[in-house]
Amino acid sequence: MDPREAVVAVTELTGARAVAAYPLTDNVFEVDTDDGDLFVAKYDARTAAVTATAAGMDWLAEPGAVAVPQVRGADDRWLVMEQVEQSPWTPDAVAAFGRGLADLHSAGAPAFGASTGPERAWIGLAPLTCVPADTSWAAWYVTDRIEPYLRGAADRCLLDADGVHAVEQVCARVDDLAGPPEPPARLHGDLWHGNVLWTVERAWLIDPAAHGGHRETDLAMLSLFGCPELSRVLAAYHEHRPLADGWRARVPLHQLFPLLVHTVVFGGTYARQVADTARAALRA
Template identity: 60%
Template sequence: MGASEPVTVLGRVVRTSSALGGGAARVTLADGRTVVVKTGAEAALAAEAAGLRWLGAAGGTRVPAVLERTAGRLVTEFVPGGSPSTATAAELGRGLARMHAAGAPAFGAPPPDGPADAFIGRAPMRNATAAGWPEWYAADRLLPYLRSARDAGSLTGSEAAAIEAVAGRIADLAGPPEPPARLHGDLWSGNVLWSPDGAVLIDPAAHGGHRETDLAMLSLFGCPHLGAVLDAYTEAAPLADGWRARVPLHQLFPLLVHTVLFGRGYAAQALAAARAL
């Protein structure tokens, strides 16, 4: 969205804009308001808008408000920058516990009005409901990306076999049954913005899943004051015994997605997670 283009957002003329990446731009309107405008595939925008509304309704960690949703465009609240602290990290942990506790109709359930064919980053992600987490996680989250990575040559046959073995033992590895949680679904540290008022979650791939998946993903690529986040979470909503040993299981999904998107650079991490199990 160039500054010279005669466009309007929220019925106001765009005064300036600057690219943020990922099809998003920071836009200042003629009336002085600043918003974020994202363009892209219609299904991706529909899924993101539905996910933001669903997560926002949970009363947990804040997400940007959806201000406008039109064909090919999503407009959300702009989040000013800030710095994390142990206090804001602890509040993130408590907010995630509330968000997860808001629940979902089923494992794999999309947000209300969200498409079944959604995305995680730039990778397609199918949301199809299932009664039990282990079988759903293996069939709908591990194996599709495993096959794509193997077919693309990003995983060798022996590496793929090691990960398939984990999928085959999923019932033994999954831990005690839990109800479906309301997940952000792509909760790496880059999707946590630290505003002056605390953490704000962006770019969700929201669906019903296991709450340990969000927490494992948060720790995968590093998060400021992660210990404070996890301590506050487990105080508010204790996790089942053995959750730390299950972290590699829940990290397999995002690692396979990254292997599909970015190639063999992530294959070794995915294999290490499988072997840790």
Template identity: 50%
Template structure:
């Protein structure tokens, strides 16, 4: 692996340490001969996944100055290399900054359509990123909810399947006021927020043009440090539409379907609860 990394970077590699694995790839920290440290994802062949992640990070970075994403050092079909980001405890000040920077990411240099010009992945599951100039509700129902409901339907009680189908049927009435597309992270759970050097940076995106409430809902799904501080700073910088909190369960349906696909039955009850809350 050291030789492969050196070839990709065009630089000497002093050492590589293993950090475990995630999904279909292994994780590493490497020290380079020039003194830099980098984070490496490696796999025998994850060309689509690594290409999508690298494209997503670069695309999010095009939102404007101060976008909270790291640079991509290098990527190919077997490795993705990012700067090493030292981890620190999240502070209230960093959370406020994160809220403002996330709001700027979502509202700066907006894309022309929902979706993205590359094949998407969330973890190692494919995402249909086909760009679509229609409104967000139908795009979300057709590109996010319906494909994953098909994928997991055999693992769900028929009543739970019907709940999600009712959400898709009524999506226009449930989605709230129209919003233009935003550059969103797409998988913004707390593990993909790296607190480092007085700010938070976003890693492991499933980036695409989407609805900005989706990122906020994902942050709420599994908990994020200083979440209310982040949200308050966000709403002050770029006010959210009335009733956005009531729509959190709608935006959580897709990640919950993903978790049923990845991890099984333990996520059935939260999925059904989110669908019922959406319909209420």
């Protein structure tokens, strides 16, 4: 993509006079303005993805629990936000992130599946349904977060019969595996390490797939895809707002969702991990 398109987008959406853009990835640009401000402009041809991301960032920022870059403008293709000047994390920033994430989750959501964005959204390159559910978390998790991606993986032969059976067993036993009931938490929804930016003082969250869910899902995703000093993050979280007994044993249950998404998007390289994770969830 031509960086000049990012310059035009920032100028039109923010009112600032953008003068140069530098690609960070194929569709993300750092944009300079004539008064020295820096923006990040992200292009996405999927209008629902732009709308969902912008709405999700505002929703996560609302409680003031975690740092989220301010959205400065958006249309049907471009999202413009303030730039975060990254620096190495510190122990204080790690602990603050754990406590802030706990407070974010505690801010809650109207229902499992609820969001402030479109009902048909995206998580990365995969479609994501964000429809409020009048059910338990376990029932919603199976219906909206496991079965759609399991069907997609099975229909495309990305997951073999044994893997499909293992996940189906989890679905059948989910009420027993889910742990004690919890109210809907305000989730980032795509909380892997690439969506956590660090500065000396704090962590910043970007690119959410925000919705109401179970708080253990965000933590399980951090564990699955890595996070600096994860044990300190979890310790600070648990000390600030304790997790229910048995939460460590439930990590595989919550990891099934992102692993199935990755299987559908990236192919069968994740299939063995899906099957192994489902069996681990059944042993909990």
